[in-house]
Amino acid sequence: MGRKVLILNQDYSALGICSVPKAFLLVYLDKAELVAASSAFQLHTVSTSFPLPTVIRLNRYINLPYKGVMLTRQNIFKRDGHRCVYCSSTEDLTLDHVMPKSRGGRTSWENLATACKRCNAKKGDCTPEEASMPMRHRPFKPSFVLFLRDYSGAVEESWMPFLTKREKVY
Incomplete structure (x- = not known):
């Protein structure tokens, strides 16, 4: 089960991505609510079926003073x-x-x-201009939402309404 789930803060801003089991546990323990579920898949137990979450929203606001992408x-x-x-x-x-x-x-x-x-x-020890090596694009710092949307791998269609807002890039 390699699917991922988008986690939203209480104000519907994107917080991160987690695994389906972790998302299901947060919903089951009433720490989060289900915002969007897969229409094609479900989670099954011996006697019950549950919707497979694709987007969840935390019931409590998490204050993150710095929400950026780590330089790695x-x-x-x-x-x-x-x-x-x-x-x-x-x-x-x-x-x-x-x-x-x-x-x-x-x-x-x-x-x-x-x-x-x-x-x-x-x-070597030159700039691209000095070495006559043009770059395809200039390096930039991606915003958190941009990074989630464009670089986190497969993005579910249900995530897009929450990842289309542009964050300020510093």
Whole structure:
């Protein structure tokens, strides 16, 4: 059961994603309510059937002071579509500092990009402009909702009304 469930805060803002068993448990224990269920699948016990949740809403508001996407290697790869930003290769991927660290480049969303080993070595200690290596897109920091919608894998149709609002990107 590899399906995922969107978790909404009490105010219907997206909080995260969890597994179906965890979502079912939250609904069963009255810690959340079922907002949307799968029309094609159900959960079965010996004597009862339950709707398979796709979206749940917590009954209590959870205050999250920072709701952002963690800067990790895998999240950079997801943002860039698991492709080199220079040649679109999917082989031997590494992280590249657009402005090299040796020249004051920082480790940030806006300065890290996915690059294959060959392009990373070719670029070396230069900027993409100096190395005459145009980028497919400039690195950016994704918002939490954008990341859930575009980079979390398969997105259920029932999630879309809750993931279409744009968050402010800092």
